[in-house]
Amino acid sequence: MVCLALMQPSAEQLATAWAIFQGLLVEALPFLLIGVTLATLARAWDPRGRWLQRLPSGGVAGALTGALLGFALPACECGNVPVARRLLASGAPLAAAFGFLFAAPVLNPIVLIATWAAFPDRPWLLLLRPLGSLLIALAVTALLLLLPESGLLTPDLLAERRLVQPLGEVSLLERRAGLLGPEAALTPPAAPGPPAPAALLDHGAREFLELGALLVLGSGVAALLQTLIPRDLFLALGQAPTLSVLSLMLLALLVSVCSSVDAFLALGFAAQVTPGALLAFLLLGPVIDLKSLSLFGRILRPRALAITLAAVALAVLIMGQWLNLALL
Amino acid sequence: MIPWPPLVLAVWGLVLLQAWGSGRLHVLLQPDFHALVLVAGLVLVLLALAGLRWPAGISRRRPAPAALVLLVTAALVLAVPPRPSLSTLAANRGAADPGNDGLTFLLPPEQRTLTDWVRLLRQQPDPRLWQGEPVRVSGFVLAQPDGPPSLARMMVRCCLADATPISLPVRWPPKDPPPAPDRWLAVEGVMGVERHQGEERSVLLVRRLRSIAEPARPLEP
Numbered sequence: 001m002v003c004l005a006l007m008q009p010s011a012e013q014l015a016t017a018w019a020i021f022q023g024l025l026v027e028a029l030p031f032l033l034i035g036v037t038l039a040t041l042a043r044a045w046d047p048r049g050r051w052l053q054r055l056p057s058g059g060v061a062g063a064l065t066g067a068l069l070g071f072a073l074p075a076c077e078c079g080n081v082p083v084a085r086r087l088l089a090s091g092a093p094l095a096a097a098f099g100f101l102f103a104a105p106v107l108n109p110i111v112l113i114a115t116w117a118a119f120p121d122r123p124w125l126l127l128l129r130p131l132g133s134l135l136i137a138l139a140v141t142a143l144l145l146l147l148p149e150s151g152l153l154t155p156d157l158l159a160e161r162r163l164v165q166p167l168g169e170v171s172l173l174e175r176r177a178g179l180l181g182p183e184a185a186l187t188p189p190a191a192p193g194p195p196a197p198a199a200l201l202d203h204g205a206r207e208f209l210e211l212g213a214l215l216v217l218g219s220g221v222a223a224l225l226q227t228l229i230p231r232d233l234f235l236a237l238g239q240a241p242t243l244s245v246l247s248l249m250l251l252a253l254l255v256s257v258c259s260s261v262d263a264f265l266a267l268g269f270a271a272q273v274t275p276g277a278l279l280a281f282l283l284l285g286p287v288i289d290l291k292s293l294s295l296f297g298r299i300l301r302p303r304a305l306a307i308t309l310a311a312v313a314l315a316v317l318i319m320g321q322w323l324n325l326a327l328l
Numbered sequence: 329m330i331p332w333p334p335l336v337l338a339v340w341g342l343v344l345l346q347a348w349g350s351g352r353l354h355v356l357l358q359p360d361f362h363a364l365v366l367v368a369g370l371v372l373v374l375l376a377l378a379g380l381r382w383p384a385g386i387s388r389r390r391p392a393p394a395a396l397v398l399l400v401t402a403a404l405v406l407a408v409p410p411r412p413s414l415s416t417l418a419a420n421r422g423a424a425d426p427g428n429d430g431l432t433f434l435l436p437p438e439q440r441t442l443t444d445w446v447r448l449l450r451q452q453p454d455p456r457l458w459q460g461e462p463v464r465v466s467g468f469v470l471a472q473p474d475g476p477p478s479l480a481r482m483m484v485r486c487c488l489a490d491a492t493p494i495s496l497p498v499r500w501p502p503k504d505p506p507p508a509p510d511r512w513l514a515v516e517g518v519m520g521v522e523r524h525q526g527e528e529r530s531v532l533l534v535r536r537l538r539s540i541a542e543p544a545r546p547l548e549p
Contacts (some may be wrong), residue, residue, distance in 0.1 A: 002422035003460050012413035012510075020417075021412035023487035025401075028345055030368035032362075037371075047526070086531040198382040203381055205333035206392075212340070213394035216401050224491065231421045259489050 001143055013227050021223035024256060024291060028078045028215055029046045033208065039086035040204035049090030049164040063141040066099025066197060067134055070107040077105040077286050078215065080219030083293040086300065088153060089160040095141050102301070102312070103137035105259040105286035115282070118263035119270070125279065128323065132283045136315045143311050144304060154297070164284065171226035191231045214294035218257055222256040222290040229254065236270050241328060244277035245320035252285035259286035278325035284316045332395045334379030338400045340518045341372030346406065348351060353544040355410050357487050397446040404445060413511035414482055414546065415470050418493035437519075442481050444546050446494040455530040458519040463532050465542060469507045470495050475524070476506050479532065481489045485548040497524070512540045 046052055056062045066087075067322070073083055079145070105111065106148060107130055119125050153161065178284035234251040237243040257265055262285050270278055288296070288309060296305055347353050357365070360383045389491070435444065438459075442465040470480035470493060480495035498515070500506050502531065507513060522535040 012416040016412040016416045017411035018408065019355065020488045022347075022405060022410045024489050025405075026344065026356055026365055027342065027361060027487040030364045033371060064344075075490070088481070106471075158497050201379050201382065202333065202377065205337055205375065209333055209336055209392065209394045209398060216397055227416075227420065230419075255489055257486050261486035261490065262489040265490040265492075 005107065009224075009228060017223045018225060018229040021219050022147075024223060025216065025220040025269065028219065028291065029256060031076050031079040032082070032211055032215060036071055036204055036208045036211065038079070039082040039207065040200055042083070042090065046199050047088060049092065052087055052090040052092040053164075053166075055087075055092050057095065058095065059095050059145055059259040060138060061137050061144050062093045062095025063103075064134075066096035066101075066141075067103035067137050069096075069100045070104030071109060073100075073104065073108075073192075076260050076287065077292045078258070078295065080104045081292065081299065082211060085157060085299050088157055089164070091161055091164040091166075092219050094145060094149065094152070098141040098144055099137050102140055102287050103133050106133035110260045111286070112261075114260055115263040118267045121215060121271075123277075124275075124327075125282070128279055129282050131281065132319050133286070133317075135319070136283065136287060136312055139315050140308055140311045143307065145186075147304060147307075152300060154299060154301055157299060162296040185223045190215030211295055211298060214297065218256070218289075218291040218294040222254060225290070226256075228255050235269055239274060241274060241276065241324040242317075244274045245280045245317055245324065248273055248277035248281040249284045249316055249320075252281045253289050255285065256289040256291035257285070262286065262305075274320075274324050275327045276320035276322070279323050280316045281321035283319065284312065287312050330390065330398055331380060334376040334383075335373070336395045336398050336402075337372045337379065338376035339399060340470060341374075341376060342370045343402050343405055344369030344372065351544055352409060354547065355412070355488075358484050358547070358549055360487070360549075362394045368508060370461060392441055410488075410517040412488060413509045413510055414468050414480070414493075417491060418480055418495075419490050420472050438464045441465060442467045442479060443483070443494060445496055449496075449530055453529075455519075457526050458530050459521050462516075464514075465496070465532075466512065466543070467495070468542075468546075469509050469511045471505060474502055477509065479513065481548050482546065484549065487530050488547075492542050494548075497522070499531050501534055501537075507537075512542050513537050516539045 007125040056065050058178060070080075073080075080101060083104075084097050087100060112126070115129055116126050150158060194231070213310070231251065234247040234258060237247045252262075254264075255265065262282060265279050266278060273281075292306075293309075298309070344365050348369060349360060349515070353362050353365060398516040434501050440448070440463075445463065445465060452458075456463065465479065467479040467481045471477050471478045476498065477500075478495035480493045482492040482493055499520065515527075515534055515537045517533045517535040520531050521528050522531040523529075
């Protein structure tokens with residue numbers, strides 16, 4: 001039935017998908033703008049990354065610090081990608097940047113207040129959502145740190161990062177520009193001191209354009225799929241302990257709503273699903289969904305992205321399953 | 329040389345401002361987010377003007393692929409306004425929990441909106457409590473798999489992606505065929521009781537109905 005719907009969408013379904021696409025995009029663009037603005041301000045404030053490089057570099061301490069940065073820089077999953085990218089480009093420790101990328105969409109005041117407002121009668125959710133998010137950030141960061149930087153970050157980001165990293169940490173041959181290498185003659189070394197406003201503006205605009213185009217792609221896929229696949233399909237498995245967790249994880253991936261409002265969406269079906277499935281929905285969506293998946297491609301290489309997706313999914317499944325065992 | 333980045337920023341700033349000014353946002357987003365879209369539109373236009381005033385000196389003859397994607401998308405968004413089929417959207421989703429915000433038993437029955445009625449029936453599901461009360465509501469026709477179509481509204485917390493339906497069961501005049509899905513109707517009648525799947529439930533008994541245009545704000549916050 002789903003396959004048939006996918007092959008032959010009706011005019012009403014296409015019109016509805018187009019409207020959902022516009023809704024997702026118009027809602028996400030302001031948050032993306034906030035994220036790019038924060039990233040540009042960080043670039044203006046600390047162009048050589050001297051302060052950001054002082055963030056703790058140890059796996060656990062770094063990831064914890066990055067995760068807690070969400071309280072200082074509240075952004076949803078669209079807005080936090082440019083900020084995390086700026087952290088990495090400024091030479092900040094990988095653990096801190098990944099901790100921020102994975103946990104900040106939940107560990108920020110707006111999302112926690114929204115969760116409390118939607119579920120005042122479920123105090124365990126108010127505790128487990130931020131705690132689970134923190135654990136996921138720690139686990140996925142620890143896993144990604146096993147890979148070398150060159151296997152993790154996209155070539156553009158890596159090149160930008162190499163330029164600001166202290167010479168003691170990076171081989172001269174690893175720098176694509178500035179001192180050695182084929183592009184050294186073409187690309188002038190980065191000017192010392194803060195960049196000019198025109199250069200900042202141009203850099204911010206280009207970043208907004210690149211992430212905006214990816215957002216268009218992600219929103220389009222999310223809108224089409226959620227119009228064609230009936231939501232009841234996911235809720236039908238509502239009381240099965242493991243399958244309900246899996247199906248709500250898929251729903252979170254598909255629906256792609258902002259982490260600041262997903263608790264209100266979950267309120268609509270909370271009574272129909274297991275507690276573990278509810279927690280899984282609220283944990284997975286803020287870390288990764290179809291809309292933000294394309295944005296992640298600006299930071300992580302495809303292999304690292306696949307590992308991230310698999311690790312986050314596994315961690316969420318285990319937590320949802322554990323909660324179902326404890327409460328059911 | 330065309331300064332592509334400021335141009336794209338300006339176009340998307342105008343797209344957001346047009347969506348805000350034309351009322352298009354009422355079809356797409358919960359009202360709480362409208363100010364955010366307005367501010368984002370203004371900021372994008374200002375940034376575009378600043379970009380034109382202080383060019384970075386790096387211009388290209390051709391736009392980058394990302395700029396092209398955004399320009400084409402902006403043109404399509406401006407040219408093709410959102411006209412969702414609410415019944416298609418609702419059929420795909422489970423019923424919403426309307427919550428208890430603004431729930432009042434003091435409001436005269438004929439002044440209750442469809443959302444007020446659904447909230448009341450959830451809170452006090454005994455259909456005998458409401459039998460005979462006058463009803464005057466509006467909504468769109470939503471086909472039901474297990475019976476005649478109901479009258480519905482869409483509730484939205486953020487954007488259309490999370491919109492979910494709330495609906496009232498309706499007993500349509502027997503002499504006319506049931507109305508087609510997606511039609512907007514203003515309905516007057518009384519609340520009655522019917523047996524559905526072995527249990528009694530409230531049902532709106534239609535006395536009079538007329539077609540209305542889709543409201544400018546079709547989504548319920």
